[in-house]
Amino acid sequence: MKKATTANIGAFPGNVPADCHPTIRRAVEYWLSIHPAEGLPGRQHLDPVNIPDLLPDLRLVDIVGDPPRFRYRIAGTRICEFFGGELTGRWYEDTLENFKGSRTEKDFLSLMETREPSWRLGRPLFAMAKDFANVERVYLPFARNGHDVDMIMSVQVFHSETWEQA
Numbered sequence: 001m002k003k004a005t006t007a008n009i010g011a012f013p014g015n016v017p018a019d020c021h022p023t024i025r026r027a028v029e030y031w032l033s034i035h036p037a038e039g040l041p042g043r044q045h046l047d048p049v050n051i052p053d054l055l056p057d058l059r060l061v062d063i064v065g066d067p068p069r070f071r072y073r074i075a076g077t078r079i080c081e082f083f084g085g086e087l088t089g090r091w092y093e094d095t096l097e098n099f100k101g102s103r104t105e106k107d108f109l110s111l112m113e114t115r116e117p118s119w120r121l122g123r124p125l126f127a128m129a130k131d132f133a134n135v136e137r138v139y140l141p142f143a144r145n146g147h148d149v150d151m152i153m154s155v156q157v158f159h160s161e162t163w164e165q166a
Helices: 020-031 079-085 103-114
Strands: 002-004 058-064 069-073 118-122 134-142 151-159 163-165
Touching: 002 020, 058 103, 058 118, 069 079, 103 118, 103 134
Parallel strands: 002 163
Antiparallel strands: 058 069, 058 151, 118 134, 134 151
């Protein structure tokens, strides 16, 4: 049984642990590398050419309106395979049953306020993930103006074996 901890020893911002999955680590390191001198990176800083290894597991989520709604800007091939079809341009509430009020929606809203990366490892929340013991994911905030979060980069890894959280 593999072990993952939620202890963050200062290596990453937010609640991202130092011993997260290498794919998650790579996403956070990239996000940190494109940070401007002040504020958050925006879509204008993200260049997919620099992260081809992450693209299959990556989602870019647009935040639209007030109250905010969430729309897939881009969904990687593994994400689309998992959901059974193309997601680009679709609204979250149209693709995930019970999205409104879900932990995912709450995580998105919290990220908009905290402006910090958000990491989670645990049992999948949606029925289509029943074949996986755990899903590990990170949400990374983006803000075109450096302050107001208007996009989220999400990278997730599905674990077929159980990870024990310390």
